[in-house]
Structure formats: C-alpha cells, structure tokens
Amino acid sequence: MAAGAPIVEVSRLRKSYGSRLVLDEVNLDVRVGEIVGLLGPNGAGKTTTLSILATLLTADAGEVRIAGYDSRRDAQAIRRRLGFVPQSIALYPSLTAFQNVELFARMHGLGARAARSAAEEALARVGLSNRARDVVSVLSGGMRRRVNLACGIVHRPEILVLDEPTVGVDPQSRERILDTLRELADAGAAIIYSTHYMEEIERLCDRALLIDHGRLIASGTVAELVALAGSRHRMELTFQGKAPARLYDGIAGVSALEPAPSAERMVLLLGDLAQVSRVLERALSAGNRVLEFSLHSPNLSDAFMALTGRALRDNDADSASERGL
Amino acid sequence: MLRTVYLVLRNEFRLLLQDRTALFMLFLAPVVIIAVAGFSLGNMFGVQSSARTFSIPLVDHDHGAIAKAISDGLSREETLRLVTVADDRAARAIVTRNDESPLAIVIPAGVTSAFESGRSAHILIYVDPVKRVEAEGIELRLNALSRGVAARARELAQARLNQTDADVRARVDRLVEQIDALQAQAADYQRRMRRGRATLQETLDARIREEIQRIGARTEAAVQRATAARAATVQEQLSRKQSAMTAVVAYLRQLQVSRRAFEQWLAALKSAAGSHANEIPPPPNWPNPPRAEQLTELSRPIDLAPGRLDLTAPAELANFAIAIPDIPMPPAPRVSLDPRSLLPARPPALPGDLDWRERPLTPGYAEVNSFDQYVPGFGITFLLLDVLWGVSVGLIDERDWGTLQRLRVSGAPVPGLMIGKLAARVLIGFVQLVVLFSLGRLLFGIELGRNPLMLLLPTAAIAFAAASFGLVIAGIARTRDSVLPIGSVAAMTMSAVGGCWWPLNFEPGWMRSVAAGMPTTWTMRAYNDLMIRGLDPTHALWPSAITLALGVAFLGAGVIGAARVYQ
Numbered sequence: 001m002a003a004g005a006p007i008v009e010v011s012r013l014r015k016s017y018g019s020r021l022v023l024d025e026v027n028l029d030v031r032v033g034e035i036v037g038l039l040g041p042n043g044a045g046k047t048t049t050l051s052i053l054a055t056l057l058t059a060d061a062g063e064v065r066i067a068g069y070d071s072r073r074d075a076q077a078i079r080r081r082l083g084f085v086p087q088s089i090a091l092y093p094s095l096t097a098f099q100n101v102e103l104f105a106r107m108h109g110l111g112a113r114a115a116r117s118a119a120e121e122a123l124a125r126v127g128l129s130n131r132a133r134d135v136v137s138v139l140s141g142g143m144r145r146r147v148n149l150a151c152g153i154v155h156r157p158e159i160l161v162l163d164e165p166t167v168g169v170d171p172q173s174r175e176r177i178l179d180t181l182r183e184l185a186d187a188g189a190a191i192i193y194s195t196h197y198m199e200e201i202e203r204l205c206d207r208a209l210l211i212d213h214g215r216l217i218a219s220g221t222v223a224e225l226v227a228l229a230g231s232r233h234r235m236e237l238t239f240q241g242k243a244p245a246r247l248y249d250g251i252a253g254v255s256a257l258e259p260a261p262s263a264e265r266m267v268l269l270l271g272d273l274a275q276v277s278r279v280l281e282r283a284l285s286a287g288n289r290v291l292e293f294s295l296h297s298p299n300l301s302d303a304f305m306a307l308t309g310r311a312l313r314d315n316d317a318d319s320a321s322e323r324g325l
Numbered sequence: 326m327l328r329t330v331y332l333v334l335r336n337e338f339r340l341l342l343q344d345r346t347a348l349f350m351l352f353l354a355p356v357v358i359i360a361v362a363g364f365s366l367g368n369m370f371g372v373q374s375s376a377r378t379f380s381i382p383l384v385d386h387d388h389g390a391i392a393k394a395i396s397d398g399l400s401r402e403e404t405l406r407l408v409t410v411a412d413d414r415a416a417r418a419i420v421t422r423n424d425e426s427p428l429a430i431v432i433p434a435g436v437t438s439a440f441e442s443g444r445s446a447h448i449l450i451y452v453d454p455v456k457r458v459e460a461e462g463i464e465l466r467l468n469a470l471s472r473g474v475a476a477r478a479r480e481l482a483q484a485r486l487n488q489t490d491a492d493v494r495a496r497v498d499r500l501v502e503q504i505d506a507l508q509a510q511a512a513d514y515q516r517r518m519r520r521g522r523a524t525l526q527e528t529l530d531a532r533i534r535e536e537i538q539r540i541g542a543r544t545e546a547a548v549q550r551a552t553a554a555r556a557a558t559v560q561e562q563l564s565r566k567q568s569a570m571t572a573v574v575a576y577l578r579q580l581q582v583s584r585r586a587f588e589q590w591l592a593a594l595k596s597a598a599g600s601h602a603n604e605i606p607p608p609p610n611w612p613n614p615p616r617a618e619q620l621t622e623l624s625r626p627i628d629l630a631p632g633r634l635d636l637t638a639p640a641e642l643a644n645f646a647i648a649i650p651d652i653p654m655p656p657a658p659r660v661s662l663d664p665r666s667l668l669p670a671r672p673p674a675l676p677g678d679l680d681w682r683e684r685p686l687t688p689g690y691a692e693v694n695s696f697d698q699y700v701p702g703f704g705i706t707f708l709l710l711d712v713l714w715g716v717s718v719g720l721i722d723e724r725d726w727g728t729l730q731r732l733r734v735s736g737a738p739v740p741g742l743m744i745g746k747l748a749a750r751v752l753i754g755f756v757q758l759v760v761l762f763s764l765g766r767l768l769f770g771i772e773l774g775r776n777p778l779m780l781l782l783p784t785a786a787i788a789f790a791a792a793s794f795g796l797v798i799a800g801i802a803r804t805r806d807s808v809l810p811i812g813s814v815a816a817m818t819m820s821a822v823g824g825c826w827w828p829l830n831f832e833p834g835w836m837r838s839v840a841a842g843m844p845t846t847w848t849m850r851a852y853n854d855l856m857i858r859g860l861d862p863t864h865a866l867w868p869s870a871i872t873l874a875l876g877v878a879f880l881g882a883g884v885i886g887a888a889r890v891y892q
Contacts, residue, residue: 079736090727
C-alpha cells in the first residue's frame with residue numbers, strides 16, 4: 001500500500017467481559033509507515049484493543065479492517081500480514097534465540113531456508129546476532145525482549161502490533177527496540193504501539209491515542225495532546241522550615257497552586273522556563289534554605305490528567321527515575 | 326530471637342494456608358492414594374472390604390461321586406458360585422474374561438472310579454495367572470475340600486471293609502459247618518457203599534454160576550443133535566458115490582478088452598489087405614460110456630463139511646439178566662453255601678489320593694514373571710505422568726509464556742496446534758513404552774507374547790488416551806502448580822485402580838467398576854492377555870479399541886476444557 005494510506009481502520013469498537021464494558025465505541029486508524037501509540041493506565045483497554053487487532057479476540061460490535069480485510073471474516077489473511085509482540089516474553093525458554101525466531105518464521109509460512117535467513121536477519125536487526133545460539137533462559141530480560149520483538153518481525157509484517165514491549169528492560173535494550181521500530185516504520189510498516197510510558201510515545205510515535213476506561217479520550221500528535229494540558233511549567237520547592245510567603249510576588253507569569261501540599265512545600269506554575277532562576281534567586285536571597293526543588297514541563301501525562309482528572313500512572317515520577325529518563 | 330522464631334513460624338503457616346496446592350499435596354493427595362491402595366490391597370491382608378463372590382466354572386466329565394462331593398462342597402462356600410459348563414474351552418474362556426473367575430475346575434472322566442479303586446485321582450484346575458492370589462485362596466479351600474472328601478471316603482470305605490470282613494467271616498463259619506457235615510455224610514456214604522458192594526458181589530457170583538450151568542447143558546444137547554444129522558448126510562453121499570464108481574469100473578474093464586480085440590483085428594486086416602489096406606472099411610463102434618450124471622457125480626467132491634450146529638441160544642438165555650440188588654443210596658452231600666459268595670461284589674480297597682493339578686490357560690504360559698506385570702504396569706504409570714505433564718504443563722506453560730497466543734497470531738490453525746502437540750506426546754509416550762518393554766525383555770526376561778508386534782497396539786492406544794487425558798487435566802488445572810497435584814494424583818489413581826500396580830482382581834467390585842472407565846484398565850488387560858496369559862494376539866484388539874474410545878472421549882472433554890486455556 002502507498003505510504004500514508006490507512007492500513008488499519010477501526011470504528012465503533014465495543015467489547016465486554018461479562019457485564020464489564022472494556023471497550024466502548026473506540027475508533028482509530030493507522031497509516032502505512034506510521035507509528036501510533038496507544039497510551040492509557042492499566043486496565044484502560046489497551047491490551048484488549050490490540051488483541052482484537054491481532055485477531056486473538058473478537059469484538060462484540062464495531063468493525064476492524066486491516067489491509068482491507070475484515071477481521072471477522074478474513075482473520076487468516078490478516079494474520080499473514082500481521083506481526084504481534086505480546087506483553088509477555090512469548091518465547092520457549094529452553095530453545096535458543098535463533099530456534100525461537102526460526103520457529104515463528106516457519107509458523108508464518110516461510111520455507112526452511114527462508115526462515116533461517118529471516119531469523120538471522122531479525123536477530124541482527126535487534127542486535128543479538130552474537131547471542132543467537134544461546135538458549136533464551138540465559139539471556140537477560142532486555143535481550144529476551146529483543147528476541148521477543150525479533151519473533152514478531154521475522155516475517156516482515158505489514159502491520160506490527162506491540163503490547164508494552166519494553167516493560168522491565170534495560171536502557172540499552174529499550175534504545176535498540178525503539179530504534180528497530182523506527183527502522184521498520186521507515187521501511188513502510190504500520191506500527192501500533194501500546195505502552196503506559198508516555199516518554200516512549202513522545203519519542204517514538206507519530207500519533208498517540210489516549211484511552212481510559214475503554215474509551216478513546218483523545219488522539220493526535222504528541223504536541224497536540226500535550227497542548228491539551230496547557231503550557232505552564234510546574235515548579236515544586238521544599239524548604240527547611242516553613243515555606244516563605246509571597247516568594248513569587250513581582251515575578252510576572254508566576255502563580256502558586258493552592259492549597260500548598262504542606263507548610264514546607266510550595267508549588268508554583270511558571271509561564272516560561274526563564275522564570276525558574278528568578279524564583280530560586282529570590283528564595284535564596286531571602287535566606288531560605290531550599291532542600292529540594294523539581295521542575296515539570298507539560299507532557300502526555302498532564303494531558304491525560306487534564307482530560308480525566310486522574311494520573312496516567314500511580315507513581316509516574318518514581319517510574320521515570322527508575323527508567324533513567 | 327524467640328520472637329523471630331515465632332514470627333517466622335507463624336508466617337510459614339500463613340503461607341501454607343494460602344497455598345492450596347501444598348495443602349492438597351499434604352493431606353488430600355496422600356488420602357486419595359492411601360484409600361486406593363487400602364481398598365485395593367485389603368484383600369491381601371485378609372480384609373474383606375466388601376463381600377466378594379467368585380464365579381467358578383465347573384466341568385464335570387466324571388458324573389460320579391467325586392464330582393458330586395466337590396460340587397456340593399464348593400456350593401456350601403458362601404463366597405463361591407459354581408457355574409457348570411460343558412467343556413474345558415468354555416471354562417477357560419470364562420476364566421480369561423471374567424474378573425470374578427480366577428480358576429476353573431475340571432473333573433476328568435474316571436476320577437471317581439480311580440479314586441474308589443485306590444488309585445490317585447486328579448482334578449484339573451485352569452488358573453488365570455493374573456488372578457493368582459485369588460486362585461490360591463480358592464485352591465486352599467479346594468485343597469481342604471479334597472482332603473475332607475478323601476478322609477470321608479476313607480471312613481466310608483473302612484466301614485465297608487469292616488462290614489465285608491464280618492460278612493465274610495460269618496460265611497466262612499457257615500461254610501466250615503457245612504463242610505463238616507459234608508465230611509460226615511461222605512463217611513456214611515462210604516460205609517454204605519462198601520456194604521452194598523459186598524452184597525452185590527455175592528448175588529452176582531451165585532447168579533453167574535447158575536446161569537453157566539444151565540447154558541452148558543443146553544449147549545451140549547445141541548451139539549449132539551447136530552453131529553448126528555451130519556453123520557447121516559455123509560453116509561448118504563458116500564453110497565451114491567460108491568454105485569457110480571462101480572459102473573465106471575465095469576465100463577473101463579470092458580473097454581480094455583475091446584481095445585485089445587480091435588488091435589488084433591486091425592493088425593490082421595492090414596496084413597490081408599496088403600496093397601488094398603486103404604480100402605479097408607472103418608472099425609466097429611465102441612461100447613457106450615457111463616451116464617453123464619454118473620460121471621458128474623464121480624467128479625463132484627464129497628461134502629465133508631461138518632454139519633451146522635444149532636447154537637441158537639435158548640430164549641431164556643436171550644433174556645438173561647442179572648438183577649442188581651437194590652443198594653440203599655445215601656443222599657448226595659451238598660454244600661448249601663456258594664463259596665463265591667464269600668467274595669465281596671468288588672474287591673475291597675481303600676480310596677486313593679484325591680488332589681488337584683494346575684493346567685495353564687495357555688500351553689507354555691504356566692510360569693509368571695512378576696516383571697510381566699510391573700514393566701507394563703509401571704511403564705503405564707510413568708507414561709501417564711510424563712504425558713500428562715507434557716501435555717497439560719506444556720499447554721499451560723505456552724499459555725503463560727504467550728507462545729500459544731503468538732502461535733495463534735501466526736495463522737496456524739488451532740486444531741493443527743493441538744494435534745501437533747498431542748501427536749508429539751503420543752509419539753514420545755509410545756517410544757517410552759517401547760524402550761521400557763525392550764529393557765524389560767533384556768534385563769528381566771519379560772514375556773512379549775506370541776506376537777510382540779501386537780503389543781504396539783495397546784501401547785499406541787494408551788499413549789493416545791494419556792495425551793488426551795493430559796488435555797483434560799490442562800482444562801481442570803488452571804495453573805502450572807495445580808498440574809502437579811492434580812495430574813500426579815490422577816495418574817497414580819488411574820494406574821492403581823486400573824491394575825498397573827497390582828492385579829485388578831485385588832480390588833473390590835465397586836473399584837473394578839470404576840476401573841472399567843479407565844484406559845489403564847483395558848491396556849493392562851491387553852498386556853496381561855498377551856504377556857501373561859499368552860492368548861491369541863487378537864485378544865488385544867477389543868481392549869485397545871476401548872482404550873482408544875476412552876481416549877477419544879478424553880479428547881472431546883479435553884478440547885472443551887482446554888479451549889479456555891487457548892483463549
């Protein structure tokens with residue numbers, strides 16, 4: 001298909017598990033060579049959406065067309081064009097990386113020779129050629145994730161569906177995975193990428209979809225979505241002793257978030273990052289001892305917060321620091 | 326320190342109470358296995374977990390007292406039910422097929438007569454080697470019964486002998502009495518005979534002398550008359566001869582004179598005639614000779630034969646008879662008792678030995694190698710464990726790993742995935758059993774039956790059924806951890822109840838009924854038929870078919886149950 005043409009079209013998708021509605025009127029589309037991120041908290045419906053796209057689940061209502069095929073009637077045709085990287089490390093631990101990748105290549109219909117060649121190529125793409133003969137169980141978590149990705153791309157799918165493929169991986173592996181996905185998209189693959197790491201969305205995806213409680217609450221480029229959260233930066237200060245009053249008086253474009261979290265802490269909203277130094281200077285010149293301060297620019301999480309009133313994750317900051325981002 | 330110990334201890338118990346698998350393995354699994362083993366092996370320790378009645382085929386070729394005694398004796402056993410069948414083949418078939426028939430009893434023709442005549446009599450028993458323990462229990466009872474029958478028969482025979490002895494003695498006594506009487510009669514007879522003989526001798530002598538005298542006189546008179554008649558006849562004949570002779574003599578004298586005269590005349594004539602002699606006339610006639618009868622008489626010989634004596638016996642002599650005087654004869658001595666009656670109708674004899682002899686159901690399969698039971702039995706157990714584990718854990722692992730989901734997305738058809746996984750496990754289980762049987766043959770000398778290739782049929786069937794059951798377990802056990810207790814208990818229970826660890830007949834009836842629904846039962850039946858009973862290979866067909874059918878049923882249930890796993 002031509003670059004930019006929609007290859008995945010989903011309209012009014014509904015899915016329930018018993019009485020629990022997990023997808024409600026979801027619409028989305030993905031174009032050739034585009035990476036679309038699916039962002040939402042746990043339980044938002046990301047995995048269900050991807051499972052329907054991967055033909056593992058059937059929607060209760062709505063329509064899914066992939067590469068022109070209806071997912072209900074032409075699931076096999078879709079599967080031949082689809083690559084799926086599940087959230088779990090779907091590998092045989094006692095087989096080598098090569099054997100795993102080669103197996104799934106064969107299962108996707110490649111001949112023996114082609115499968116071997118494709119497996120070597122896929123492993124090279126994820127940077128594991130030198131570990132191809134190691135059994136999966138001895139590989140690190142990040143390497144397993146990369147093998148997991150290799151299994152999903154070994155047959156060169158037109159559409160690649162990834163369900164949180166970077167959970168728990170080291171930075172090196174994450175970089176490799178994200179680079180690989182970008183290469184694939186550049187080569188013409190349409191990629192649907194589910195994660196609750198907004199940083200990955202911001203870095204990788206051409207478009208993002210925000211989903212919560214089974215409903216698509218926003219979609220667009222990252223910048224478009226972040227703009228939904230407003231443009232003000234958030235500065236949080238912790239003082240030794242009581243936070244000083246009137247600290248930001250006279251500094252244009254700075255206001256305080258009321259009520260303050262505590263007597264020692266203060267949250268300020270800044271219109272410009274240049275105002276940060278001014279606020280700090282004033283605090284220090286007044287003899288206040290600042291124990292800690294942090295600066296937070298608007299992002300997708302804020303957009304999600306702005307749209308839903310809830311955080312994207314329970315502890316976004318902690319997780320971000322753990323991931324070294 | 327103590328606080329730490331306490332807290333750790335409490336926490337361990339808290340963890341244990343949260344672990345249903347551990348609790349299952351701690352308490353329920355052992356109880357299940359203990360119950361199965363206890364119910365199954367209770368009979369070995371003499372515990373009758375339930376009243377069990379054995380059905381014993383009985384073939385009676387004898388139709389005698391022994392057969393009746395055995396039949397009656399066994400009929401009195403509450404736990405035995407005799408079934409009379411026509412022939413040995415039918416009896417063997419019952420033993421082979423009926424779990425309640427460990428053995429069949431055959432009473433050969435002539436057992437009763439052999440036993441009663443003092444020879445050893447043998448009852449034949451066809452024992453199913455698979456039901457050896459039950460058979461031995463019945464053999465013990467049969468042994469006691471045989472001893473009882475023999476002892477009772479000896480008592481009766483001894484009583485008959487004693488009675489016969491008394492009868493014979495009484496008869497002998499009577500015979501002796503009669504012989505004594507006979508001897509007395511014989512002596513009297515002898516005396517009477519001597520007297521009669523003397524009297525007869527005297528009478529005969531007198532009569533003979535008298536008759537001789539009378540006949541002599543008569544004979545002398547007859548001779549004198551005959552002599553006189555002959556003399557007269559001779560005299561008459563001599564007179565006629567004499568007259569004839571006189572005539573002849575006279576003629577002859579005259580003839581002589583004439584002859585001389587003629588001779589003179591002739592001479593004169595001739596002289597006178599000279600040359601005319603030829604002309605001389607014929608001579609004159611000679612005188613007439615005597616008459617012919619005279620001459621015949623002269624030539625007839627004189628009959629000088631003596632005259633015939635009239636020796637015709639007088640009429641009295643023709644009727645001569647010597648009347649033998651009547652000698653009084655004593656009655657002939659008789660023995661009223663027939664000595665043959667002293668003998669009993671049949672030679673008295675004590676009964677012989679009565680015992681039983683085992684015959685194998687199949688010739689050549691009398692001895693049982695315990696490994697014939699344990700190699701297939703434990704082979705099946707480990708096949709179940711391995712295949713159950715392989716299928717169910719393999720499936721759950723693939724679900725948990727996500728490879729199953731990934732395989733589905735790859736476009737591979739789900740039936741193909743399931744069939745591939747099951748086929749692999751079936752093949753692995755099949756090869757496992759083949760290897761175990763081969764090792765069993767090499768190491769323990771197990772019997773592989775008439776056609777070892779036929780063992781492959783039940784082996785394939787149980788491998789298929791085990792793999793299908795693995796699918797069922799995969800549907801029941803939701804997690805990998807659950808498979809171990811559920812799968813292992815299921816495998817061990819199926820093995821134990823199905824007769825893999827001990828012969829099925831150890832088990833009570835209700836448990837055997839349960840076992841009928843287990844593939845292990847039918848597979849072991851096939852193995853037992855081929856390896857222990859040595860039956861025709863076709864006997865493996867039906868059990869293998871049932872095993873396959875159960876496998877298909879498991880497969881159906883497993884597909885339904887495992888569908889959840891695949892989702």
